[in-house]
Amino acid sequence: MATGTGENIQHTEEQMAAQAKIFADREAALDAFCEQTEDKPSFLHNISDVHANIRWVPKHNLTWCPVYKAASTTWMTNLLLLAGIKSTNSSLHKQVRKLYPPPEDLEERQRLLDTSMRMLIVRHPLERLLSAYRDKMLRDNQFQKVSNLVKTGYSDPSAKEDDAYPTFLQFLKYIKDIMKKFWNSEGKSRVNPHWQPVWWTCGPCQIKYDAIAHMETLMVDQEYIIRKAGLKDLAINAHTHSSNLDSYNGTNQATQDYFSRIPKTLIKQVSNLYRHDFQLFGYTPNEYIKMGTD
Structure with missing residues (x-):
């Protein structure tokens, strides 16, 4: 659209x-x-x-x-x-x-x-990760296998057993794991584009x-x-862009609501794993960390 x-x-x-x-x-x-x-x-x-x-x-x-x-x-x-x-x-x-x-x-x-x-x-x-989650995790598509892996492999106390898709918290925990493997292997561990x-x-x-x-x-x-x-x-x-399969029309409100459910510590950890992208292009995670939960 x-x-x-x-x-x-x-x-x-x-x-x-x-x-x-x-x-x-x-x-x-x-x-x-x-x-x-x-x-x-x-x-x-x-x-x-x-x-x-x-x-x-x-x-x-x-x-x-x-x-x-x-x-x-x-x-x-x-x-x-x-x-x-x-x-x-x-x-x-x-x-x-x-x-x-x-x-x-x-x-x-x-x-x-x-x-x-x-x-x-x-x-x-962090906005890019949220966009990837909304576009790829909230639908039945070629990412179904990854979506199921994220849903079953990572915990979220607010998630329900009959939820069709993983939560954003589960997705960021998955991202933290694969990015740690990426760093530890010096790029040899594959990360989805x-x-x-x-x-x-x-x-x-x-x-x-x-x-x-x-x-x-x-x-x-x-x-x-x-x-x-x-x-x-x-x-x-x-x-x-592809339509996002949730109830939000605007990006700003979606950002606020999604990140308000994520612990500040996890936002900091994920941000650190993408630190070069922040530094190279003049971005900061501070606003998103403030949105998170204590």
Whole structure:
């Protein structure tokens, strides 16, 4: 469902310059963190695996690393439009991966990275986890096996035996476990892309992204990217997402209600396991910790 379009967003030269400054500041903050000796990621994804995660669009001098639950459906749709495809019967992600694979030659990949806009869309890590829970755990779909594992393997005193789906508390306990395994194995323990850390998926300490959009300012950020990349008449500025299967229409109220049922200690533990995503992209868990229970 599209939550809005950029048709009414007017970008003057001054606004474009201001947005360019915002992107430059985000890039500089990311670079500064990556250069730190103590806090930067202690292990990194194989660069070939990062390249495999990227969608390469040489015709439009664009490279984009999809982050699931951060406007990925919107840009998968845009990349189909760039290929002249208005709809697809196959998996959206599989179709786009097939259309925009990494060049086989490593030097050609580096040349494209050097000459293209390198786009990344990020989201508050805890908000992204809540979105993943609402979209993937509250329905009968390909995540049914994981959903059942979470429901039966993790406790929640408020959960009922006949509940069809796991609670958010059970889901965060599961996330804590799999992320601990991820850290202990230095990335060898697999994490589903919908809750895999951005720093691992997209390698922002390995690839210099120059267009870092935030979900919290998505429409304005996307408008700049679309115009700067020369895609004004080819791509749409929209936020397309799957419907969430609960009673909330707005994100803010859902966030407050869901996190108010989670112990502060668990929110802190989960946040620590995603600490690089917080640090790299200028987010803080403090507001969410305050929502939690003592």
